[in-house]
Amino acid sequence: MTTSAIDRRFMAAAIRLSRQHKGRTSTNPAVATLIVRNDGNGPVIVGRGVTAIGGRPHAETQALAEAGERARGATAYVTLEPCAHHGRTPPCADALVTAGVARVVGAATDPDPRVSGKGYAILRKAGVAVDERVLADEAADLMAGYLIRSIRKRPEVVLKLALSADGMIGRLGEGQVAITGATARAQAHLMRMEADAIVVGIGTALADDPWLTVRLPGLEGRSPARIVLDRLAKLPVTTKLARSAHEVPLMIAVGPEADKERKAALAAAGAGFLATETYDGRIALPELLEDLAARGMSSVMVEGGADTARAFLDDDLVDRIILFRGLGAIGRGGIASPIDHDHIPGGFRLVREARFGEDRYAEWMRAI
Known part of the structure; x- marks a missing residue:
């Protein structure tokens, strides 16, 4: 050689x-x-x-x-x-x-x-x-998380979505819908394990009632922090996120107009708060990411929903795009994905493709 x-x-x-x-x-x-x-x-x-x-x-x-x-x-x-x-x-x-x-x-x-x-x-x-x-x-x-935090003073943002064969990420009013199989879901849990935090919007938190934890045998202790973009502190204390807040960190990104009584109830359940600025009726994402970097976070994974994904894309804050694609179609009443394999923003390059069971996987990254 x-x-x-x-x-x-x-x-x-x-x-x-x-x-x-x-x-x-x-x-x-x-x-x-x-x-x-x-x-x-x-x-x-x-x-x-x-x-x-x-x-x-x-x-x-x-x-x-x-x-x-x-x-x-x-x-x-x-x-x-x-x-x-x-x-x-x-x-x-x-x-x-x-x-x-x-x-x-x-x-x-x-x-x-x-x-x-x-x-x-x-x-x-x-x-x-x-x-x-x-x-x-x-x-x-x-080591993109470290490099991006050093250069851009914010964590790496990884946008991860699971799409049906017809480009949907869910169905209105039905909560979580299984789009991919067990092998692809296990891979997604491994990705969570390497992130500092998982981010979802309050709409997804209410509709899906997710755990957002790592649920693989022997790796349960590797769950990252969970962050909910919840300007008004609407998250009920009865949700899985709030009920598990003493075991896995839960942070609620709230605006100054958030209800004080609901915040107190969430705090009693074990949640922490990220005081954020608001812009045009929603949380100011660039400032939020700066605060997360100041807390030492290098990588956050955005998991949902469509509005939250679109907000990060519109603010040009996404560094890596990960799309899983299942075989089944959702059809009528489906929630369209804000992005798909044929509509990737400029500046991103395809870095890997794979199959997990019957499901396709593709990952794009932009230059650091």
Whole structure:
């Protein structure tokens, strides 16, 4: 294999490893590092690390600790530029130099001004060979939440919809309607697990009475926060969302005109509140997202309904579009989706397609 092919192979492995803690590293990105050594019999991984749950320690220090003396003269594959700033621990770039790593292969560049370009500069100054942007787009795909929060000062917004064969997302007055099969629904729960929050409008919360939790065996504790866009605090305390608020965080985005007694009842049930500004009779979404970023959230998934999805699209706040498509048609009385496979906004590119059981899956992303 050529050096380029070997680099891509090990970087791809590092990117897969980084997904292990996606959504669990607080405000830090889920980064992975592989230390690879070649003593004449081909390259061998001698150290592995992924950003720890909660954000510390970083991937580089863990991989170097596992490699020990074998890191000297080895190559480090890092999915994000090594940090260059002093915090509670020394910079990861310095740790790589101290360990005697001979070469660093990096994927995505860190937009944090404390790091951007500086981590690589530390390495080069110490005589470490550096190759940048190997599988950079693939690495950025997995850490898009961190990158978008750093650049745009808001979380990544993932719009996820399930469409029937005739382009509907539900039927008026019937609450939740099964559009996709069990395999596709399980995949959607895995996506929830990697998000910081799930967002729905009050219309969906009232019509569907959803849990919005992760309900996969062994993963129930990975449910993200639930956020309801509820300007007037209409959510009843008898809903599944309110009844589970003590177990899984529930936040109600309310306007200044929200009813105080209903807010008090929801607070007693365990709900928290996001005080928001309103514009043209609805919650101001850009300001809400800024507040969520300030709380450390990097990725939110918008799950419904049509009006909420359309509001995020109209405000140009969607970064990733995920569409599941079932085989059955809803027909008369159906609620039309605000978007479908043939009408994706400009600036988005198709990044993956799949099948889950009988259902189609497609995902689009726009440049960060």
